[in-house]
Amino acid sequence: MSQRSEWAEGQAIGELMALPLQYPQLISLAAGFVDQQSLPLDAVRIACEAVMRDPVVAQAALQYGATPGHPPLREWLLDRQLSQDGMQSESHRFDVSSVVCTAGSNQLLQMVSECLLDPGDIVLCAAPTYLVILGTFRNMGARAIGVDTDDEGIVPEALAGRLSQLQQRGELGRVKAIYVVSYFDNPRGLTLSAERRQQIVEIAKRWSREANSQIMVIDDAAYRELRYTGQEVPSMLRFDEDRDTVVVAGTFSKPFSPGMRVGWGILPEALVDPVNNVKSNADFGSPNFNQHLMTKVVELGLYEPHIEGLRSLYQGKLDTMLSALNDCLGGQSSTSWKRPDGGLYIWLQLPDGIDTGRSGSLLTRAMDEGIFYVPGEYCFAAEGEPIQKNTIRLSFGVQDDDGIRQGVESLARALQDSLA
Amino acid sequence: MSQRSEWAEGQAIGELMALPLQYPQLISLAAGFVDQQSLPLDAVRIACEAVMRDPVVAQAALQYGATPGHPPLREWLLDRQLSQDGMQSESHRFDVSSVVCTAGSNQLLQMVSECLLDPGDIVLCAAPTYLVILGTFRNMGARAIGVDTDDEGIVPEALAGRLSQLQQRGELGRVKAIYVVSYFDNPRGLTLSAERRQQIVEIAKRWSREANSQIMVIDDAAYRELRYTGQEVPSMLRFDEDRDTVVVAGTFSKPFSPGMRVGWGILPEALVDPVNNVKSNADFGSPNFNQHLMTKVVELGLYEPHIEGLRSLYQGKLDTMLSALNDCLGGQSSTSWKRPDGGLYIWLQLPDGIDTGRSGSLLTRAMDEGIFYVPGEYCFAAEGEPIQKNTIRLSFGVQDDDGIRQGVESLARALQDSLA
Helix, strand or coil: CCHHHHHCCCCHHHHHHHHHHHCCCCEECCCCCCCHHHCCHHHHHHHHHHHHHCHHHHHHHHCCCCCCCCHHHHHHHHHHHHHHCCCHHHHHHCCHHHEEEECHHHHHHHHHHHHHCCCCCEEEEEECCCHHHHHHHHHCCCEEEEEEEECCEECHHHHHHHHHHHHHCCCHHHEEEEEEECCCCCCCCCCCCHHHHHHHHHHHHHHHHHHCCCCEEEEECCCCCCECCCCCCCCHHHHCCCCCCEEEEEECCCCCCCCCCCEEEECCHHHHHHHHHHHHHHCCCCCHHHHHHHHHHHHCCCHHHHHHHHHHHHHHHHHHHHHHHHHHHCCCCCCECCCCCECCEEEEECCCCCCCCCCCCHHHHHHHHCEECEEHHHHCCCECCCCCCCEEEEECCCCCHHHHHHHHHHHHHHHHHHHC | CCHHHHHCCCCHHHHHHHHHHHCCCCEECCCCCCCHHHCCHHHHHHHHHHHHHCHHHHHHHHCCCCCCCCHHHHHHHHHHHHHHCCCHHHHHHCCHHHEEEECHHHHHHHHHHHHHCCCCCEEEEEECCCHHHHHHHHHCCCEEEEEEEECCEECHHHHHHHHHHHHHCCCHHHEEEEEEECCCCCCCCCCCCHHHHHHHHHHHHHHHHHHCCCCEEEEECCCCCCECCCCCCCCHHHHCCCCCCEEEEEECCCCCCCCCCCEEEECCHHHHHHHHHHHHHHCCCCCHHHHHHHHHHHHCCCHHHHHHHHHHHHHHHHHHHHHHHHHHHCCCCCCECCCCCECCEEEEECCCCCCCCCCCCHHHHHHHHCEECEEHHHHCCCECCCCCCCEEEEECCCCCHHHHHHHHHHHHHHHHHHHC
């Protein structure tokens, strides 16, 4: 087997996705799956009928498509991005060729990583960060290094400090990207303010000049549509005036359907050809049929009402989880969480001595009590900030209100045993 | 950009797929696309309705699925494989975990390559072979080495000779796979006999022992369902009694719909975990929705009648192309082709002096005459057998009878100019 194959071993997401199948009786507060009842059955049925009704459209949908994806969908995605970022008036600066459709945003992240990273290269990311991306970087033989976060996300000074430290070690040239989940992040639920976004992009640009090689900012906006409270913030793209630094990754998986598996990226010029070359090698382009379906979904005005419904559904579930946490763990010393403005996750900090991971006793106790969660240790890069073993990622995406309440109660019981 | 990204540059398939868009007025005898009129509109409409009618099925289809793919589809694929290979009675030796669904068989080939190949590793393939796979291997930094073919495909003695030569050079340990398009191959249209299949698997096993490391046989069976004449031949799997050597790659793209993008692999034990790890890193699994649709297609008995129709359609087109070639180029000295038993391609050999490629004059002349084709030079590995610049891959997949006849007539005119 290849070196790459060894690096790909033991991807945590695989284990986590297998657990619910292995223990179907358990309540999962772990997986970032979406609510089963909320899936857009009507919208997909209507879109299928619309695509299949017109033989010309149906034939096009069932044939091979262009490697970067279906042009009308990419046009729509770019327009929406610019409109959400308040940049409609600058649309002349953007070309649809910068948009590429992929199998979820995950494939986009994987392909961008493949284009940027040689073995030994470095990506800076939040500590904690999206656990799957750590496997993706490892699969390239790259090093992920965690950067300190506070309650507003990555701390710009800590980011600059880390870059300076790497420069001193002679490793600045190996830094190829800064990866950020910028909206309701996975796992902490935090959203970067516009000010921090701007600072991060500026730090990337400043240190790119210093390093004499481009440090990209990968803005993983997977949860952007799932905002329940607070003001909209533009993506990092808004602060990349030269259009050479920021990649935005988006997806229909969270706000529509993961089974449809349509994601995308908006790329700086330098990445367009490399990503399309890699995409061309991997699969010649993602399923054309699904891109035609999603085009119909947006054309027929079925997307916005669906997201509206989702927001209200998840906001209710978030409230349920917060209220259950408050009832069961409120006032416990050294136990805390923060209300996210959106997304699917709450990050729980427990007293220092607790080990929530595979080598601690809480996970087994929790499973005995009938639930499981994502141990925080999965979400930390191997280098940089210390792993906080006393943390847990809880998701309120999948369970209904009863499940969420029961799940939190079970967790609280397990925790009581551990503290006892 | 990464080393990988540089290796991925200039993938010929990208250029070839862009040409029809660039010159829409030209008749393409190049792309291996499928017939537009034959796409399974009714079958897909019925399957969509069946999936969306049942809320439980619809929800499952729109949710995340298991990384290796939808279990009922994988069961069906394995059963069909064993039945086609005459191995039903040995089904106890096979487990559904050996089946993984991918975005077309191309992604399977890419992932298997990723698991097997380090930079500098070697894959042996036919000369000529499937042009896209050469880019895939190059993208890994691997070396493809061509092996001599005759009118029955790869010559086993030439394969053994090449291995022996590599052993003498101390490079045997770098040989990781033998890649073969075993049915109506791309580009020559040849089908390996059962005897040659067995010989190739035995050569792989013998030299694996010699090299003290496994040399896999990748049996790309993309065109298997498109047989118009001749007797069915089992896949290489039939000759791999220890189940440690052969990977079979299959797809619904050619016999059903490329836009659906469902392919698969049947893997030896040693590759199951590595491929699933890589898949997990890349996209967590291919679109669940499409796998549910294809499951309905096969469950409702819509697949077989569709293939029957395709066989008769393509056989007619093949006859048209053969008859046009006979009318326009028959009896010309040093110009030859062979009738394939299936698939989408005819391989044309022209007089020695003709250069059909980018540096010759025929390609421009042909485009002036209103057609284009795949220059044979794209289909040869950089090492091994010499590139035959006097060859052309013609596809009869896309054009209707008139287009095929006109296309061949235009090619003959361009050729006459080149010979004049």
